[in-house]
Amino acid sequence: MERVDTLLNGNKIFQDDEGFQFGIDAVILSNFAGKILKKKDSLVDLCTGNGIIPLLVEKKITEGKIFGVEIQKHSAELAVKSVLENHLSEKIQIINNDLKKISHFFGKHSVEVVTCNPPYMIFNHGKQNPNEPKAIARHEIMCTLNDVVFAADYLLKTHGTFCMIHRPFRLPEIFSSLYKFNMEPKRMQFIYPFIDKEPNLVLIEARKNAQPGLRNAPPLVVREKNGEYTDDIKTIYQSLS
Numbered sequence: 238m239e240r241v242d243t244l245l246n247g248n249k250i251f252q253d254d255e256g257f258q259f260g261i262d263a264v265i266l267s268n269f270a271g272k273i274l275k276k277k278d279s280l281v282d283l284c285t286g287n288g289i290i291p292l293l294v295e296k297k298i299t300e301g302k303i304f305g306v307e308i309q310k311h312s313a314e315l316a317v318k319s320v321l322e323n324h325l326s327e328k329i330q331i332i333n334n335d336l337k338k339i340s341h342f343f344g345k346h347s348v349e350v351v352t353c354n355p356p357y358m359i360f361n362h363g364k365q366n367p368n369e370p371k372a373i374a375r376h377e378i379m380c381t382l383n384d385v386v387f388a389a390d391y392l393l394k395t396h397g398t399f400c401m402i403h404r405p406f407r408l409p410e411i412f413s414s415l416y417k418f419n420m421e422p423k424r425m426q427f428i429y430p431f432i433d434k435e436p437n438l439v440l441i442e443a444r445k446n447a448q449p450g451l452r453n454a455p456p457l458v459v460r461e462k463n464g465e466y467t468d469d470i471k472t473i474y475q476s477l478s
Contacts (some may be wrong), residue, residue: 239315241322245478248292248323251315259289261459261470262402262438263354265428267293268473269440270352270400277301281343281392283336283353283385284308288316290352291329293477301349303329306336306388308379336380339388350398351389355382357404382407383414390418393445402428405439421447426454431462 238254252258267290274280274297282290285305295303307313313333320329332342356379382403389399399420403411405427415422420443428438436456458467466474 244292245474246293246296247478248295248325249319250287250289250292251318251322252287253311253315256311256315257286259286263289264293264477265438265457265473266290266352266354266400266402266440268476269402269426269442270294270350270398271297271476273398273400273442274298274350275301278350279348280304280350280352281306281348283351283388284355284380285316285331286312286354288319288329288331290354291316291331292319292323292325294352295325295328298328304343304348305329305331306339307331307333308335336388337384339391343392345391346394346397348392348397349394350400351392353385353389353399353401355385355401355403356380357407382410383417386414386418386420390420390445395446397445399443399445401441401443402438403441405436408439411441415441415443419446420444421449422451423447424452424454427456429456429458431460432458 239251241249241251243249271294274294276299278298278301280298281304283306285307288305291303291305305316307316310333313331316331320326320331422441422443424442426440427436429436457469459470461467
């Protein structure tokens with residue numbers, strides 16, 4: 238069943254109760270990428286789902302264009318409905334296609350920023366959700382980490398920026414893939430569900446053809462011991478309003 242939610246920045250987003258719905262990882266990634274966005278940037282969001290990241294960052298890009306690429310037809314249709322509902326069709330374009338075919342619909346080295354909240358789990362890792370849209374969003378069924386980084390490399394201008402959120406246990410593979418495609422990790426931040434737990438997410442900013450030098454941002458804790466969001470998370474939500 239479809240529903241319409243209102244984001245803190247006033248934009249409305251269509252979601253399907255039976256499909257994959259956006260979570261806090263998309264919000265955290267939007268804030269992380271938003272810190273480097275300029276008003277004239279062009280941005281491509283890979284694995285955009287129902288378009289949550291374009292809808293969250295669009296107020297940061299006032300003169301550039303935003304694209305969302307999503308392989309699942311229904312998710313892409315929801316994203317298009319949200320774009321139309323918010324009267325953003327001149328700024329945001331949703332492309333329902335496979336990111337492995339990125340050269341079919343974008344010019345090489347044509348954008349300043351690429352973002353991605355990709356499937357975290359390799360195909361045979363962990364139990365897959367029997368709901369196919371959710372399984373595709375969570376497992377590398379339709380694309381791999383290398384596919385995502387290859388697409389980002391193809392899209393980005395020299396010194397362009399790639400921002401991604403992923404799982405810490407895959408960091409060795411992530412760094413290997415970034416280096417393979419001439420992307421230099423420049424900023425990293427670990428996300429902790431609680432202060433006394435191990436990090437379960439990591440944010441990475443990489444720059445195309447950049448000099449070495451990685452900065453570790455302070456850790457971000459999501460919840461207090463009582464389950465409420467920390468002040469840092471509340472600030473992130475407010476920054477996107």
